[in-house]
Amino acid sequence: MKFTFNASPNLRQSQSTKQIMLELMLGLLVVFGFSLVYYNSVYGMEYALQAVKLMVVSLVVALVTEIAFAFFTKKDAKFDFAYIKQFLGSSFGWITAIILTLMCPISIRPYALGVSTFIAIFFGKLLFGGFGNNIFNPAAFGRAIVFATFMGATTDVVTGATPTTLIATNYNWLVVNPEMIQEMMSEVGGLGKLFTGWYPGAIGETSALVILLVGVILAIRKVIDWRVPVVYLGSIFLLTACVALLRGVGSYEGLPGFIWYPLVHVLTGGVVFGAIFMLTDPVTSPTSAQGRCIFALGAAIFTVLIRIKANLPEGCLYSILLMNMLTPMIEKSLEGKQLALRKKAWIISGVVGVVGLGSVLLAGNVIEAKEPAPKVFLKTEDKDVNKFEAKITATKDNGDGTATYKVEAQGYASTEDASKFNKFDIVVNTKDHTIVSVTPTEVVDTEYVGDKILNEAFLSQFKEQKLSDNIEVEVNDAVTGATFSSKSTVRAVEEVRKALGY
Structure with a gap:
């Protein structure tokens, strides 16, 4: 990394602060536009309108908060439209509102986002003296409030687990076993989906492709400093590549572990969004x-x-807030004559890099890699299966050599x-008494747990098994967490076996 030092007086850039903020807002709205296209295409107009509703709520709260603050702090100035316009034009509260909205999941309730926006604007920025005086990134401050206070405040608009939540919760951020690597990447959709952002997550944080394209334009326009995202993303890649080499992470689709594993870290969560729109x-x-550059390295x-x-599902948010505290x-440490600080800057960067690498490798060495869980099987002869009651309510000859047992x-x-x-429909071949299909028609067990027996990977195991034998199916992986419901399914099959004299 080459540092450019200029002796004072320095040349000022041609863009005004207002112009920079305008271009930044346009970039953010491009990202928001992508999210609207995604939610409308995958989930329907209701979801796209929910995203718009959240954006409107956050913008309104931000503007009302700033106008109220302007009124109570106006001193001798005349409180009129010109004063409000001047205050808002130098505060840029809408930028905070847009960023905060894009950082939140679409399932958050509007009131929760509104409260978080107020806290971000009032406590995160205005109480410090307004734009230019705040210590913490206001949007990150507001998002931390959402994490700490409003995680349960969700609407009925739900899209499922995000890749970061899934990787953190189910895989401990580390998989070495080839079988587990394939399973994890299959669940998150592969590197291609992670790069394009065609998956549920925070409203504006998913598409690395769109965000990077916007970032390149903003860097060319000198709206952001290109060094920050390059150092931040590059450092995350190198640090996680070292973890992959240390722990022997296997390959995925021909890519060695020290390539695909760092890419997963870079492409998931708010890393790319934070690099372009928040760290800058x-x-x-x-x-x-x-x-x-030191700031970006520390955040990485x-x-x-x-x-x-x-x-934790996401580390980018907290890393930004931590580095905000270390900015002073x-x-x-870099005060003084700029031309004399070149060596000092390299020394600080080197020390931070070495200490950071050592800390990451130490942490990476002690975490437990996710390994395949032992296989669990259910049999029709199991006592835990036969403790449940079952009954055949109807039998139908289908006229094609099969019969359906309800x-x-x-x-x-x-x-x-x-x-x-x-309730189940079990279709049996009447000639050789083999199972044609097992179909749950009504599942009364816990939603999102019991109804996992609807998974075709589980049900397909029954096909072509002979009822004269003890039926055996694998529970683990196919319907994790649905043990009782799996036993219920096997018990239904056992009732058919009994009816046929086995």
Whole structure:
């Protein structure tokens, strides 16, 4: 990395602050536009309108908060439209509102986003003296409030687990076994989907492709400093590549572990969004080029450590807030004649890099890699299966050599209410008594757990098994978390076996 130093007086850039913020807003709206296209295409207009509603709520709260603050702090100025326009034009609260909205999931309730926007604007920026005086990135501050306070405040608009949540919760951010690598990447959709952002997540953080294209344009326009995202993303890649080499992460689709594993870290969550739109904030980051590079390097180290050691779904947000606190120290350490600080800047960067690499490798060495869970099988002869009640309610000859048995069997719901039964249609070949299909027609067990028995990977195991034999199916992986319901399914099959004299 080459640092450019200029002796004072320095040349000023041609863009005004207002122009920079305008171009930044346009870039953010491009990202928001992509999210609207995604949600409308995949989930329907209701979801796209929900995203628009959230954006409107955040913008309105931000503007009302700033207007109210302007009124109570106006002193001797005349409070009129011209004053409000001047205040808002130098505060840029709408930028914070847009960024905060893009950082939140579409399932958040509007009131939760509104409260977080107020806290971000009022406590994160205005109480510090307004734009240019705040210590923390206001949007990151507001998002931290959402994490800490409003995670349960969700609407019925739900899209499922995000890749970062899934990788952190189910895979501990580290998989070595080839089988687990394939399973994890299959669940997150592969590198291509992670790059394009065609998956649910925070409203504006998913598409690395769109964000990077916008970032390149903003860097060319000198709206952001290109060094910050390059150092941040590059450092995350190198640090996680070292973890992959240390732990022997296997290959995926021909890519060695030290390539695909770092790419997963870079492409998931808010890493790319944070690199382009948040770490480049000129107010809460160092003013010098070398200071910004140290700032980005430190944020990368914190991001990786928080992910692999704290096992949190997202480390980017907290790394930004932590580095915001360290910005004054970075500025202090690089005071003096700029031309004399070249060597000092390299020394600080080297020390931070070495300490950060050592910390990441130490953390990476002690975390437990996710290994395949032992296989769990259910058999029709198992006592745990036969403790449930089951009954055949109807039998139908299909006229094609098969018969359909309508069976009811107890499952998890029966532990609370013995009258509740799961219902199944079991089709049997009447000649050789093999199973043609098992289809749950009504599942009364816990939603999102019991109904996992609808998974074709589980049901397909019954096909062509002979009823004269003890039926055996694998529970693990196919319907993880649905043990009771799986037993209910096997119990229904056992009832058919009994009816046929086995």
